[in-house]
Structure formats: C-alpha cells, structure tokens
Amino acid sequence: MxxxxxxxxxxxxxxxxxxxxxxxxxxxxxxxxxxxxxxxxxxxxxxxxxxxxxxxxxxxEARSGSDYIVDVIKTLNIEYVASLPAATFRGLQESLLNYGNNTKPEFIMCLHEEIAVAMAHGYAKVARKPMAAMVHGTVGLQHASMAMYNAYADRAPILVISGNIQNSSARRPNVEWNHAAVDQNAMVRDFTKWDAQPTSLQASAEALVQAYDLAVTAPMAPVLVTLDADIQEDPLHKEEEAKLVLPKLRRSRHPQGDAESLHEAAKMLVAAENPVIYANRYGRTEKAPALLVQLAELLHAPVIDGRSRMNFPSRHKYNHNGRREQALAQADLLLALEPVDLWGLTNDVQDLIGRPNRRLNRQANLKIVHIGTEGLLLKANYGDVQRYAPSDLTIAGDAEATMPVLIEAVKRELTPSRAAALAQRGEKLSAMAPRFLEQARTEATYGWDASPISVARTCMELWDALKGEEWTMPTETVFLSDYPHRLWDINKPHNWIGGSGAQGVGYNAPAALGAALANKGTGRITAAIIGDGEMMMTNQSLWTAAHHQIPILYIVHNNRAYHMEVMHTLRMADRRSRDTQRIHIGTDISKPNIDFATLAKSMGVYGQGPIDSPNDLGPAIKRAIDVVKRGEPALIDVVSQPR
Amino acid sequence: MKINLLLGAALVLFSAAAFAQDSLKGNAQTGKDLFVAKGCYSCHGFVGQGSREGPRLMPALPYPAFVAQLRTPRTIMPPYTATLVNDQQAADIHAYLESQPKPPDPKSIKLLQ
Incomplete structure (x- = not known):
C-alpha cells in the first residue's frame, strides 16, 4: 500500500x-x-x-484517518455512541463498525439527532461517565442543538462528534455545500464547554482527548469536536502514522473550595441557630448523598432538596422539603450547594400583571454561604447564568468535591457542648418528619378513584411494582405534583437523576432511554413517567429501545395537552376576562386522541392502553414489568389528570 | 388606609356573595361542566383534588370565601370576574365542589401504606 x-x-x-x-x-x-x-x-x-x-x-486503502480516530476514542473507554447515520462522518462510522468491531463504543442507532444527544445526557447521569453522540454536519447539529442546550444547562458531560467538509474545492456540488460550514460549531458555542474543528489527524486526536477531559471535569458540560471528512477518509500510511502521538488522557481533579473559606463557613454553620442546607445540582457521584447525610447529621440541620440530582434520601428525618418555605423562613443561615438559582431562594417574580418582584418571607439577619461551580462556566448569551444574588460567602468549587473538607472543618468547630445543643435541635426536627409523609398520603387520597387517573394513583401503582426492586426513575416529576419525591423511598444514588436542565421539551423519553442503557445488565428496572407532549416530541426513542433491546418501562402521563400552555393561555384569558374555552385551540392534543399503545407496537415495543380506569392500572404495570424483566421495552398509555 | 380600603372591599364582596348564595341555588351537574369550561380543572384537577399548580378545593370553602377568592384572589390564581363567571355559575361550581364525596381514609388504601 x-x-x-x-x-x-x-x-x-x-x-x-x-x-x-x-x-x-x-x-x-x-x-x-x-x-x-x-x-x-x-x-x-x-x-x-x-x-x-x-x-x-x-x-x-488499507488504513484511514478514521481508523486512527477509533484508536483514540478507544483510549477513552467510551461504551456507546448514539447516532443517526450521516455522510459527513461516514468514514468514522465505518471504522467504528469494522475496524473498531462495534465495541467500546457500540453504535446505538437513533432516528433523530436530538434523541442521540438526549440519550447521552441521561446515560451520563446514571453511568457517571460520558458516552458519545455523533451528528451530521450542519443539519444534524441543528437537530441536536436543543438537546445540547438542555445538557449544558444541566451540566452533563457528552462528547458530541460531528463532521464537515472543510475544503470547499473538494465538496461535491449541491448537497455537500449545504452540509458544510466555515464554522459550524458557532451555532452551539454558547452552550458547549469547548469545541474544536481540527485540521490535521494529530490535532483531531488531541482535540478528542482534550474535549473528553474538559467534559468530565466540573463544571461538566457537553463538548463538540467536528472532524473533517478528508481527515477521516484519507489513507493513513505507515510513515505518516509513525509520526503521530496518541494523546494520553490527563488525570484532572474537580475544583475544590479553598480551606480558609471553608473554615469560615464551618464557623458560621456551627454558630447558626437555624441553619438550612439547600442542595440542587450537588450530587455528582454515588458518594454524594452519604456525604450530605453526614453533614446534616453533624449539624442537625434540615435539608431542602432542589432535586436537580439525587442529593438526599427522601425519607431521611432531616429531609424537610415537606416544610420548605417554613424552614427557609426560619433560617438564619442558608448553605446553598450548587443552587443554580441562588436569587430564587430569597426572592420571587410573581406571575401577575407587571411581574412584581418580591422578597420572600426570610429573616432579616439571614446569612448565605454558597458553594458551587456556577461561576466557573459562564456564557453571555443565554440566561443560564440566572439572576445576580448577593451572599455572605461564595466559595468557588464543586460542592461534592468540597464536602469532605467542609465536614472535617465542621467537626473541628464542634465542641461537645455545642454538639449537644445541636442534637436537641435535631430531636425537634426529627419529630416533624413523619408528618410530611402523612400529609402526602392524605393528599393522594383525593381523586384516588377518579377517571382520568390521578397522578398520585399512577405514581403509587408504579411504586408498588418498584419498591422491591433496584430501580431508576429517570424523568421529571414536577408535572406529577412531585408525588414520587413525596411518597416514594428514594434513597439510592441511582434512583433519581434530576431533570432536563433547560426544560427543552423532548428530553425525557430519550434521556430515560440513555439511563436504561446505562442500567442494562445491572438488574435495575428503569421506569419513566413521561407526558404525552414530551413523548410525541421524541417518540422515535421507542424504535431505538426495541432495536437495541434496551429494557425500560414508559408510562405515558397522557393529559392530552401541552398542559403548561393550557394554564398559561388560561391565565391570559382570565386577566382579560375573555373566552376560556378557546384556550384549548393550539394547546390540546386531542381530536384525534393519540393511541400511544399502537404507536409503541408500530415500533416493536410492547404497548398497553389507553387505560382510564384506575383499577386497571396496577395489573397493566405488572404485565409491563414482566416484559421489562425479560430485557425488552414496554409502554403503558395512562389517561391522566392534568397534574 | 390602604389596608382599610382592602378590608372594606372584601366585606362588600363577602356581603354580596352571601346575598348571592341566599338567592342562588347552585346546580352541581352544571357546575361540573363549568369547572372544565372555565379552566378550573387545569390547576385544581377534575375533581378539585389539587396539584402542584393549585391547592385542593375539597372540602369546599364556605361560599362567601369561595367567591372572594374567585373574584379577588389572594394568591397568584388569576381573577375570575363576573364577566367570566357570573354569580349563578359561581354558585354552580361551588355546588359541584360541595358534592364531591369525602376521600377514603389513607389507612384503608393498601398502596399508601
């Protein structure tokens, strides 16, 4: 050769x-x-x-640039690459399949680039490492962009690979010009941590490894490497390859808060009479919840969980989400761990005419200690930065990486007498905890036998099937009135992974599938409750689930509307004293009703429904769980109350 | 001064509501339809069970308090003027909420244990 x-x-x-x-x-x-x-x-x-x-x-040709790129990717121990096939990376795709033997990474075929990226988003939060998503030049990246925005806002690591034909004189007429760009990465640069468009094979290798390193180091986020088609497809001769250096992944540590500031924070925490811990995007690894339990039990302080990650056990005696506003109103010190929106913990903008700002009911002497990485990754264009909020001490560092140091600092500050005083506070807090569960149970009884089926009923029918298993519930619960968090025993790091980040519709079905992919072979059941609007945005996820035999249970919370928009339009009509029946124009997903069970079956997935009688739901879930335990996906269409 | 005015306005509303209740008899079946047509269900659920978006409406508030909240909400609930929900319709919706059965005891539901 x-x-x-x-x-x-x-x-x-x-x-x-x-x-x-x-x-x-x-x-x-x-x-x-x-x-x-x-x-x-x-x-x-x-x-x-x-x-x-x-x-x-x-x-x-015997060997090409893309073979070498596969060698590089294999050093990163990436298990999967989710992708919709495309011409701008045909060289790399063939190398992955044949030269790379379709293992590490294995090609997961998706029917939309948004699905590929969102799958990687959900996967990263369960597997605790990134997978790759490979998207077509220009048009594929445009499809992928919303999912990348979600992942960026959620600080989830994804290695996104795209293709381009940089040499304009070598593009075939027409289509290859439409699928090429001078700087295609620009369209997503506002919501990626880093991107590269290398112009040599050596530079491509280094860009991939550098991108991976940046993606997995807090603050984590998607990264993008666009690989030139010529570099992928050109023959790689021995003498050229001999000059290449395979980059070694560096061992990066997460940024940690500085010792002096943590000493000060520990003093403030121990001295406070009513400290409250707020954790939002805190839990990055499996160790996170246990560390936070340790801190809460040292301080005997209530924890309010913002639920962007699995931060704290739902039934722990110091989980005081059940009295969130009362706890925050009494606080004289607030420890905010990766809060994302610090301003919103003490202020609000009311959804009234003129959008008035108001200070929430908080103590005048409230002090705020903030630990987080929010300030370490900022882009100016999108509102991800959130509103400026003052604090008494902001410590730049990954909250989980900082936690062991903070715990030791608190231990040093605790005298035996102060520890005894804090323990007394803990007794009072512990006595309150059982009532949160009782309140939620009482709330759940209202509408228990209603049709459409109440979200509380759906959640508890599912919980009945999950509670004896290892499980992951990978989808957002705000539209379920938070019943899983209020009624389920969520205590394992893999039970819950938070939400989309930017609330871009279409996240839940593929992200849940990514979580299920990470769970495949572990014996964990992945069970996702997903709105009908969400499911329709990315329903092709079902085909990928069937094609790759990824076990997952989808329960469609089918309220037959973009219900958030029903409420928004209603609010406008009410303010203006206008017709409240027309609000369903452009918001309802009915006439015809979507038959999700048939949709699932059409893509090779076991489907049941529509189910509108609550007494039929439990048996349907049992049948579907049996399917999932066989290693297959299943779907149940539940005609539901709005929220 | 401002508070006094507000209290005065509330009293007028309460009195008017009480008068309306005396003179208007609500129809629960009509109220059920209105509960959907006027969009009440969207935050409070089809049977008034409540949700993250709007509080539970069972057991129903006394009628004067119900109408006061409807016309001049104390929370972020949007207002329902008499143009949108007239007094008879308010009475019908209230009758629907009052007609809702008491929920079962949580202890009687196996799934809630």
Missing part, C-alpha cells in the same frame, strides 16, 4: 466528478487498448492494476 500514490480523497472525488464515470471508464479502456490487442466483449475491461485508476487515483 505504501507504494500507492498519496492522492487525497477529495482530490480523487473532485477529479472523478469533473471527468465523470464515463470519462474514467473511457480512459481505462483506452489504456487497456494500448496494452493489448482489441477484442470484442460486453464486459468492461479490467484495469491493469485493480487498486489504481490509470490516472493514478487509488481505489482502495
């Missing part, structure tokens, strides 16, 4: 296209005719060298 002429792929394509296939065959025929006597045959003559056209253009 090394003796073959080093003709670049694009030079070959350009030459071949300029001349056209007829011209190429004609040239070959002419050359052949000169080499041997003419003979009559209907079979095109065979060129003297099967691997090279008469003009020197090679027809085959």
């Amino acid at each position: 090394s003796k073959q002429p080093k003709l670049k792929r694009r030079q070959f394509l350009a030459g071949a296209l300029a001349a056209g296939p007829v011209a190429s065959i004609a040239a070959a025929t002419k050359a052949n005719a000169q080499a041997a006597p003419a003979r009559v045959t209907s079979v095109p003559p065979v060129p003297p060298n099967e691997n090279v056209l008469p003009d020197g253009t090679p027809l085959t």
